[in-house]
Amino acid sequence: MAQRVKLSTIGEALGLSTATVSLALRDSPLVADVTRERIKEAARELGYIYNRRAASLRTSRSGIVGVCVHDVMNPFYGEILKSIESELDRHRQTFILCNHHDDLSKQRSFTDTLLQLGADGAILSPALGTPAADIRLAEENGLPVILIARTIEGAGVEGFRGDDAYGMGLAVDHLVSLGHRSIAMIGGTRATSTGREREAGYRAGLERGGIAFRPEWRIEGPRDRHSGFASASEFLALPERPTAIVCFSDLVALGVMYGLARGGVRPGIDVAVVGYDDIEEAEIAMPPLTTVSNGQSEVGERSASALLQRLQGVEAAERTTLIEPQLRVRQSCGAPLPR
Amino acid sequence: MAQRVKLSTIGEALGLSTATVSLALRDSPLVADVTRERIKEAARELGYIYNRRAASLRTSRSGIVGVCVHDVMNPFYGEILKSIESELDRHRQTFILCNHHDDLSKQRSFTDTLLQLGADGAILSPALGTPAADIRLAEENGLPVILIARTIEGAGVEGFRGDDAYGMGLAVDHLVSLGHRSIAMIGGTRATSTGREREAGYRAGLERGGIAFRPEWRIEGPRDRHSGFASASEFLALPERPTAIVCFSDLVALGVMYGLARGGVRPGIDVAVVGYDDIEEAEIAMPPLTTVSNGQSEVGERSASALLQRLQGVEAAERTTLIEPQLRVRQSCGAPLPR
DNA sequence: CTGAAAGCGCTTACAG
DNA sequence: CTGAAAGCGCTTACAG
Incomplete structure (x- = not known):
């Protein structure tokens, strides 16, 4: 036709x-x-x-950038995507979005598609277990990749993420300064760099406070609102109940808080709860959630401009830039509620 | 190169x-x-x-389908997208996502891009104020369009959405059956078909209950969590305070509930609150939110398969299919909380 | 079952 | 400042 x-x-x-x-x-x-x-x-x-396909066939430039994250519905990624979007928009690049839901084969079929479409580049929050070879394959076929949120050893590409260990340390230090000596951590898995880093920050914070790590107070796993909600009963069943909880993410923390409330325990009054990410919802939660801002928009903006730089021909830099997180104190860790 | x-x-x-x-x-x-x-x-x-661009230049089939909604971060759209994604995946179509944030020019630049890429089709939740001509332009240039969530008069294409008027009627009927005689409606705007339909359902429900519509109890505007939260104080300032609220969406309802709580009024005890959409979060909210299920996954699945049909060469059908909504009774409208 | 040739709609040296 | 021609990498009739 x-x-x-x-x-x-x-x-x-x-x-x-x-x-x-x-x-x-x-x-x-x-x-x-x-x-x-x-x-x-x-x-x-x-x-x-x-006709962009004709033009791109000729020029081998497509004006397409692929962005693939765990789940676009997760507000944490949502805020990153928003700033990527506006940065790319300004440079008239079309962006293709994809959820990999931590499924490696979905991520691969997406990068294949990008390669086939002759995409100019990709911004990836790599799926759990992504081998460095996957990234290198893309690069070798002319698809520049920038990593966000998670790191991959030996991928040899540029990346941007929050300093998770430092940030989680801020949360624990704050709880310690409020007098808490029994602090649980709920959520996250050691399978991702994020999970490992945040747990490391938790342990380092305990150590700074002179508090011993107790394995039964480390409830691994939850990474979304629902599993956070479910884990609250696990927490409530603990024989010796901690007075404070740091959570892997705000989503987990929100689930935990509503789960505690459902169990008759008042978050912010009976148990201090701290989240991570500072998503928009945190400040209007009940109670407002103390959390650690993870610099989402900075991650988005800087990853997009790093990619644009590479499209201009700037050499790839093998380095991961850590964005400095910031503690946001609200009411969920014990301050009185405003009326 | x-x-x-x-x-x-x-x-x-x-x-x-x-x-x-x-x-x-x-x-x-x-x-x-x-x-x-x-x-x-x-x-x-x-x-x-x-090389898909070469192939597609030759065959004028690209394997790309565009999906454009108000905001992919909105859980209502998220659930629709999830089922569209799995349906398209099965047929090996790549899907390109876009947020238009109700900005007509963003929507236009997206459909332009689809046209330029030779996309096979598009699924659109049209931006506020989209003229029928925009849809027809796409169709005339060989881009089949399916409409979701919102309707456009005279666009002449197939669409799928929940029966909003009927669904909001269910919510009001339920509140009336619980004995409520003063029912406010918060959120939504007459600029979208969804807003108009839901308000019509609210009014029809009041009428069936023999209750007069009171303009001061119709708080228009809020369409997300934050504006819902903000509107709670407007509600609380009402000289004669209604005993129940139906909200434009779950997001608005959640914001309203936490806003009421912040103001010292207990949702589900002091004021009944009903949402709309039955997003995943509704059942783990505090209190669990009574709402109307809007058939998101059915909308997603059916719109995707309708588009796939058209790609097979089946003639366009100018009709809007209404999915039947269902009331989900939880605790936010007055039943006691489970322990 | 396999090959030679044309053509999809652009862009880019190269002439003029 | 404008045009003629080649070529990007496929697929598709058409021959054989």
């Missing part, structure tokens, strides 16, 4: 070559001003639609 | 023509079994990457 209106259609209508039409539509200074205006006008009138 | 390995590279390596290689890789029965296997093996060894 041939295209209705193409460069040659415009050319014929005006008695010009496709070369001139092509140059004019892309604002080349080679074309005389009047000619350009005539061409643009004709294009508009004829309802011309630029 | 030429492609490293292409059909001709494989052909040369094996002493075969690109035609045979092309057919073999797509499992044509025309190619002898042994030949096909040799070709596939060579392709694997050489690290061949299929």
Whole structure:
């Protein structure tokens, strides 16, 4: 099925070559001003639609950037995506989104698709267990990759993420300063760099406070609201109940808080709860959630501009930039509720 | 920059023509079994990457479907997207996601991009104020469109959405049956079909209950968690305070509930609150939220398969299918909390 | 069962 | 400042 209106259609209508039409539509200074205006006008009138596949076949530039994260519905990623989107928009790059739900094969089929479409680059929060070879394969086939949120040893590409160990340390230090000596950690898994880092921060904080780590107070696993909610009963069943909880993420913390409330225990009054990420919902939760801001928008913005740099031809830098997290104290760790 | 390995590279390596290689890789029965296997093996060894832009330029089929909604972070759309994704995945279509944030120009630039990429189709929850002409333009240029969640008069395409008027009626009827005579409605705008329909259902429910509509009890506007939260104080300032609230959406209802709680009024005890959509979070909210299930996954699945039908060549059907909503009674409208 | 050739709609040297 | 021609990597009739 041939295209209705193409460069040659415009050319014929005006008695010009496709070369001139092509140059004019892309604002080349080679074309005389009047000619350009005539061409643009004709294009508009004829309802011309630029054929990007043809152009990209010729130039091997597609204007497409792929972004793949665990789950776009997760507000943590949502805030990163928002800033990636606005950065890429400004540079007229189309962005293709994908959830891999930590499924390696989904992530692979996505990068394959990007390769097949001749995407210009990809921003990836790599699925759990992603081998460095997957990233290198993409790079070797001309697809520049930037990593966000998670790190992969030996991938040899640039990355941006919050300093998770430091941030979780801030949370624990704060609880210790409030006098807590029994602090549980709920959620996260050692299978991701994020999970490992945040647990490391938790342990380091305990150590700084002179508090021994107790394995029964480390409830691993929960990474979303529902499993956080479910884990509250596990916490409540603990023989010796801690007075405070740091959570892997805000989503987990919100689930935990509502789970505690359902069990008749008041978060922020009976048990201190701290989250991680500072998602938008944190400040209007009941009670407002004390949390650690993870610099989502900075991660998004900097990863997008790093990718854009590489598209400009700047050499890849093998380094991971850590964004400094910040503690946001609200009421869930014990301060009185505002009225 | 030429492609490293292409059909001709494989052909040369094996002493075969690109035609045979092309057919073999797509499992044509025309190619002898042994030949096909040799070709596939060579392709694997050489690290061949299929060039979809070249193929699509030739066939004018791209395997791309665009999906554009107000905001992918909104859990209501999230659930629709999830089922669209799995349906399209099964048919090996790549899907491109886009948020228009109710910005017409963003939506237009997205459909332009789809047209330029030669996308096979689009599923759209149209931005506020989308003229029917926008949809027709896409269709005329060979981009089949399916509408979800919102309707556009005169667009002449197929659509799927919940029966919003009926569903909101269910919510009001339930509150009336519990004895409520003063029922406010918070959120939504008359600028969308959804907003209009839900308000119509609210009014119809009041009428069935023999209750007069009171404009001061119709708080328009809020459509997300934050504005719902903010509107709670407006509600609390009402001189004569209603005993129940129906909300435009669960997100609004959750915001309202936490806003009421912040103001010292207990949702589900002092004021009954009902949401709309039955998002996953509704059942673990504090208190668990009574709401109306809007059939998100059915909307997603049916819109995707309707689009796939059209890609098979089935004629467009100009009709909107209404999915029947269902009331989900939980504790936020007055039943006692479970322990 | 396999091959030679044309063509999808662009862009890019190269001439003029 | 404008045009003629080649080529990006596929697929598809058409021959054989």
